[in-house]
Amino acid sequence: MSTATNNNIKCSMALAALMHVDDPEIGLNVVDLGLIYEINFDETEKKIKCTQTLTTEFCPMGDSIVSNVTQALQQTFPEYFIEVNLTFEPPWSFEAVSEEGRKFLGHY
DSSP states (O other), X not given: OOOEXXXXXXXXXXXXXXXXXXXXXXXXXXXXXXXEEEEEEETTTXXXXXXXXXXXXXXXXXXXXXXXXXXXXXXXXXXXXXXXXXXXXXXOOGGGSOHHHHHHHTOO
């Protein structure tokens, strides 16, 4: 997994929570889909900045996915303010999908 972070332990906890957030059209979680680019923790301001993408800029479930990512992080880190930033640079590609995700999708 190539998610950038400034805190490996908390990032692992965040990614574990995000494993429960699915792209409803695909049925695969946002982590295995490779949608999460970066998770950084600001301990001074108690803020988590999550940078993510979607499979397409025109994803009809985009708002729902971003909301679910925010909620999952908030439940895991209730003492933090959650900021989710959506980016399309670099654009998502199938290459970002994890090995587990490829098996789920039937592409080994």
